[in-house]
Amino acid sequence: xxxxxxxxxxxxxxxxxxxxxxxxxxxxxxxxxxxxxxxxxxxxxxxxxxxxxxxxxxxxxxxxxxxxxxxxxxxxxxxxxxxxxxxxxxxxxxxxxxxxxxxxxxxxxxxxxxxxxxxxxxxxxxxxxxxxxxxxxxxxxxxxxxxxxxxxxxxxxxxxxxxxxxxxxxxxxxxxxxxxxxxxxxxxxxxxxxxxxxxxxxxxxxxxxxxxxxxxxxxxxxxxxxxxxxxxxxxxxxxxxxxxxxxxxxxxxxxxxxxxxxxxxxxxxxxxxxxxxxxxxxxxxxxxxxxxxxxxxxxxxxxxxxxxx
Numbered sequence: 001x002x003x004x005x006x007x008x009x010x011x012x013x014x015x016x017x018x019x020x021x022x023x024x025x026x027x028x029x030x031x032x033x034x035x036x037x038x039x040x041x042x043x044x045x046x047x048x049x050x051x052x053x054x055x056x057x058x059x060x061x062x063x064x065x066x067x068x069x070x071x072x073x074x075x076x077x078x079x080x081x082x083x084x085x086x087x088x089x090x091x092x093x094x095x096x097x098x099x100x101x102x103x104x105x106x107x108x109x110x111x112x113x114x115x116x117x118x119x120x121x122x123x124x125x126x127x128x129x130x131x132x133x134x135x136x137x138x139x140x141x142x143x144x145x146x147x148x149x150x151x152x153x154x155x156x157x158x159x160x161x162x163x164x165x166x167x168x169x170x171x172x173x174x175x176x177x178x179x180x181x182x183x184x185x186x187x188x189x190x191x192x193x194x195x196x197x198x199x200x201x202x203x204x205x206x207x208x209x210x211x212x213x214x215x216x217x218x219x220x221x222x223x224x225x226x227x228x229x230x231x232x233x234x235x236x237x238x239x240x241x242x243x244x245x246x247x248x249x250x251x252x253x254x255x256x257x258x259x260x261x262x263x264x265x266x267x268x269x270x271x272x273x274x275x276x277x278x279x280x281x282x283x284x285x286x287x288x289x290x291x292x293x294x295x296x297x298x299x300x301x302x303x304x305x306x307x308x309x
Contacts, residue, residue: 014043014047047089124137
């Protein structure tokens with residue numbers, strides 16, 4: 001919901017409006033659709049959605065210049081950056097990509113899964129040069145696009161999502177579902193205490209899903225809410241309106257050279273500014289060569305978890 005009001009602010013600033021109600025659309029179906037696409041194209045083009053501008057490359061728009069006098073010399077250079085604008089722009093880029101991945105998993109969209117994996121490669125490298133998700137994305141794209149046979153490729157994509165509830169937009173990632181099943185099995189194994197044995201663990205974990213469903217039904221009948229990392233309720237319209245009022249006063253997407261963002265000093269307008277094209281290509285080639293040769297790098301975190309278990 002936060003990303004929603006930031007994108008609304010982008011539209012208001014771009015079209016010089018005071019409220020979203022001022023963004024009038026024609027009532028006719030075809031004309032309304034054409035007008036909507038026109039507005040979206042302007043927002044996407046102006047704020048650089050879908051573009052990857054790496055370090056050392058020219059920006060999407062011309063950089064405004066400023067002239068200053070130092071003694072008898074006139075020095076012309078780029079204006080000082082607006083860190084508030086940069087922070088808000090990068091926040092929207094991250095938010096849109098997260099919403100894209102969430103919607104892809106809900107719809108079980110195989111084509112967007114491949115596109116998201118490719119687009120995430122510079123995202124993860126820009127976040128950390130040692131990101132394991134950077135390697136995972138390259139590994140997935142390499143196998144899907146080049147190494148797997150057509151049949152194996154179809155199997156991988158078809159089993160990437162699972163819909164256990166039925167209905168449109170109810171898919172979840174298969175690996176996430178598997179992680180939940182493993183977590184339920186570990187919980188039952190821990191309850192065995194000193195009675196742990198291969199036979200006892202096999203017997204307990206074999207009914208893990210059924211026991212989990214029974215516990216959920218009991219908790220539901222007793223009015224005990226399920227623990228969740230998501231918000232139990234969406235943000236109220238009143239809270240969203242307060243956020244809109246703050247953004248209207250701040251004008252984060254109106255460039256003001258020299259404006260500082262105290263929490264994120266030196267922040268850039270997109271997550272790709274820290275990496276150069278040559279660095280990106282070198283990293284991809286290095287990882288690709290290692291993956292094609294079947295060389296793996298052990299993950300210390302996974303080893304410590306297995307030892308703990």
